[in-house]
């Protein structure tokens with residue numbers, strides 16, 4: 001009798017808990033017994049403190065909670081000279097207006113009234129990042145892999161696809177949902193130089209924000225390659241075919257420039273003084 005009673009009470013308790021957590025909205029987590037476990041108080045650097053459990057604090061909401069690096073700090077790592085030089089500040093400075101329109105912080109700006117996108121970035125027609133190509137023997141045939149583009153694809157999926165779309169045609173989910181407009185098709189941007197593509201991704205353009213806080217310059221140059229591949233399926237064909245396996249070799253990886261640097265390097269540290 002006692003056992004039955006205990007059993008009955010437990011069954012009722014379990015049912016209450018089980019059914020209590022059922023809600024018709026499939027996006028809801030149901031009844032929350034310990035809300036802090038579901039929604040920890042925001043203490044991570046990039047979480048904005050302006051909105052905690054429904055309470056809004058407009059002053060904090062518009063502020064970046066992460067500390068900005070000291071002015072002039074250069075985010076570089078590694079020991080490969082080519083990589084490191086790519087991480088140095090770009091010689092082409094952002095338009096002075098971008099300080100307010102695109103919220104750029106910690107940058108030097110071009111003089112008021114100058115348009116570095118039109119005047120300098122336009123003339124920059126080469127990509128300093130070499131393509132990493134792997135050639136491998138597979139059943140008597142050479143199979144190529146563009147490692148740089150494979151990595152760029154991951155960056156594109158994480159940072160760009162929601163606006164620009166999987167095919168780069170400007171039909172990402174943000175556009176399809178109607179939440180956003182004005183995203184171009186990369187195919188219509190054929191005549192932009194590499195420098196212009198880089199400038200827009202790095203500093204932002206129009207309704208597109210700056211990606212400088214999320215991506216380093218090497219990553220952005222890899223995205224410039226990735227956009228070129230959307231525009232021209234054969235973009236990396238010559239680079240791939242230039243990697244030749246020697247007699248007896250099964251696999252080789254090489255760094256190939258799509259177009260070599262101009263004789264006078266544009267992106268030098270001295271330029272920035």
Ligand code: HEC
Nearest residue numbers: 159160163182183184196197200201205206207208211223
């Ligand atoms: C929030 C939506 C959004 C995201 C995310 C976004 N873009 Fe854009 N992008 C735009 C819009 C809008 C434009 C058109 C800007 C204009 O011309 O005013 C644009 C334009 C461009 C252009 C053309 C620039 C030019 O000079 O005409 C390139 C290249 C580009 N985006 C690349 C990227 C890459 C690479 C990423 C990811 C790192 C990215 N975008 C992420 C919305 C977005």
